[in-house]
Amino acid sequence: MKQARRLDNAPPYLFVEIEENIKKAQEKGIDVINLGIGDPDLPTPDFVVDKMVEALRNPQYHCYPEYDGCIEFRAAVADYYKRRFHVTLDPETEVVALLGSKEGIAHIFFALVNEGDFTLVPDPQYPVYQLATSLTGGVPYPMPLRKANGYFPDLSVIPGEVVKRSKIIFVNYPNNPTGAVADLDMYQEIVDFAAKNDIVVCNDNAYSEFTYDGVTAPSLLQAEGAKEIAVEFHSLSKSYNMTGWRIGYAVGNREAISKLKKMKNNIDSGVFTAIQVAAIEALKNGDGFVREMREIYLRRRNMAVAQLQKLGWDFETPKGAFYVWVKVPLDMDSKSFSRLLLDKTGVVVAPGSGYGECGEGYFRISLTIKDEKLLEAFERIRHIRY
Numbered sequence: 546m547k548q549a550r551r552l553d554n555a556p557p558y559l560f561v562e563i564e565e566n567i568k569k570a571q572e573k574g575i576d577v578i579n580l581g582i583g584d585p586d587l588p589t590p591d592f593v594v595d596k597m598v599e600a601l602r603n604p605q606y607h608c609y610p611e612y613d614g615c616i617e618f619r620a621a622v623a624d625y626y627k628r629r630f631h632v633t634l635d636p637e638t639e640v641v642a643l644l645g646s647k648e649g650i651a652h653i654f655f656a657l658v659n660e661g662d663f664t665l666v667p668d669p670q671y672p673v674y675q676l677a678t679s680l681t682g683g684v685p686y687p688m689p690l691r692k693a694n695g696y697f698p699d700l701s702v703i704p705g706e707v708v709k710r711s712k713i714i715f716v717n718y719p720n721n722p723t724g725a726v727a728d729l730d731m732y733q734e735i736v737d738f739a740a741k742n743d744i745v746v747c748n749d750n751a752y753s754e755f756t757y758d759g760v761t762a763p764s765l766l767q768a769e770g771a772k773e774i775a776v777e778f779h780s781l782s783k784s785y786n787m788t789g790w791r792i793g794y795a796v797g798n799r800e801a802i803s804k805l806k807k808m809k810n811n812i813d814s815g816v817f818t819a820i821q822v823a824a825i826e827a828l829k830n831g832d833g834f835v836r837e838m839r840e841i842y843l844r845r846r847n848m849a850v851a852q853l854q855k856l857g858w859d860f861e862t863p864k865g866a867f868y869v870w871v872k873v874p875l876d877m878d879s880k881s882f883s884r885l886l887l888d889k890t891g892v893v894v895a896p897g898s899g900y901g902e903c904g905e906g907y908f909r910i911s912l913t914i915k916d917e918k919l920l921e922a923f924e925r926i927r928h929i930r931y
C-alpha cells in the first residue's frame with residue numbers, strides 16, 4: 546500500500562524505535578535497564594487515583610466530554626497558573642484541555658502553519674516540533690542550542706528571509722534533553738522577537754516543576770506582552786506521574802487557543818471527563834507530592850552525576866527536567882554507541898541523533914528509574930569491555 550507523501554519523510558517515532566530494540570534485546574534474553582524514555586517509574590498519587598475511581602462510577606461522565614475540557618478543569622488550570630506563576634488566565638478563552646501535551650503540540654502546527662512556511666525549532670529538541678512541521682508541509686528551521694550559549698537559541702543569527710516566512714517559534718524549558726532552564730529575561734527576548742516579527746511563540750513547559758539547586762522555572766506567559774503572542778503547553782504526565790492518563794493543556798493567547806480548538810474539535814472529542822476530574826484533584830492538592838518527586842529526582846541526578854564523574858565522561862549537571870545529556874565517550878555516532886550499550890550491558894539510553902543534528906555525539910539518560918537500578922546500570926557500564 547502506498548502511504549501519503551507527507552509520511553515519506555517521517556522517521557519512526559524515536560521511542561517506538563527504542564521500544565522495538567528493547568523487545569528484540571529481551572527476546573535474546575538480555576536483562577534490560579531502561580534509561581531511555583522519560584516515563585516516571587513511581588505511581589500516580591493515591592488521592593488522584595481515588596478521585597478517578599469515584600468519578601468512573603458517575604454515569605454523567607460516560608458521555609462525550611466537553612470539547613474544550615470541562616469548565617471546572619479549565620478553572621483549576623487557571624487557579625494553578627495564578628498560584629504557581631502569578632499569571633491570570635480566562636478559563637473560557639485562554640485554556641484548552643489536551644489528550645496529553647504531545648497531541649496539542651502537534652496540532653498547533655496544523656492550526657497555524659501552511660505549506661512552505663518556516664517554523665523555528667530548537668536543535669536538539671523533543672522530536673515532535675520538527676516532525677509536526679514536516680507533516681504540515683512546513684519547513685523546520687533548526688535553532689542550534691549550544692553549550693556555550695547555555696543551550697539557548699541565538700535569535701540574531703536566523704536569516705531575515707527565514708524570520709519573515711516563519712509562523713511559529715518553539716522553545717522548551719526546562720529543556721528536554723539538555724536540562725537547561727530559562728529565566729524570565731530569556732523568555733522576554735523571545736517574546737519581543739516574536740511580537741516584532743508576528744510569529745506565535747510556544748513553550749513546552751512540561752518539566753516546570755523539576756528544577757534543582759535553588760532554581761525555579763518561570764512560565765513564558767510571565768514575560769511582558771506574552772499573552773499577545775504566546776502559548777504554553779503543559780502536562781500532568783511528568784509532574785504527577787500520569788503519563789498513561791493522557792491529559793495536558795494549552796494556555797495563553799486566545800486567538801491561537803481558539804485556532805487550536807478548531808483544529809482539535811474536528812479531529813478528537815476531548816478528554817474523558819473522569820480523567821479531568823482526577824486531574825483537577827492533582828492540580829489543586831498536588832504541590833506536596835510534586836515536592837517529594839523533585840527530591841527523588843534530585844537524589845537520582847546527584848547519583849548519576851557522581852557515577853558519570855567516576856567514569857570520566859563529559860556532561861553538564863542539569864538544572865532542570867529529569868535527564869542527563871552526556872557526550873558519547875567513544876569515537877562513534879550516538880546510535881552505534883546506544884546499540885553497543887544495549888548489546889553489551891542491557892542498558893538503554895536515548896541516542897542524541899534522535900533529537901536533531903546537533904544532538905549527534907550525545908546521548909540522554911532518563912532518571913525515571915529506581916535508585917538501585919540506576920546504580921546497577923552504571924555498575925554494568927563500568928565493567929564493559931569494548
Ligand code: MLT
Pocket residue numbers: 560581582583584647671721
Ligand atoms: C521523553 O522521554 O522525552 C518523552 O517524554 C517521551 C514522549 O513524550 O514521547
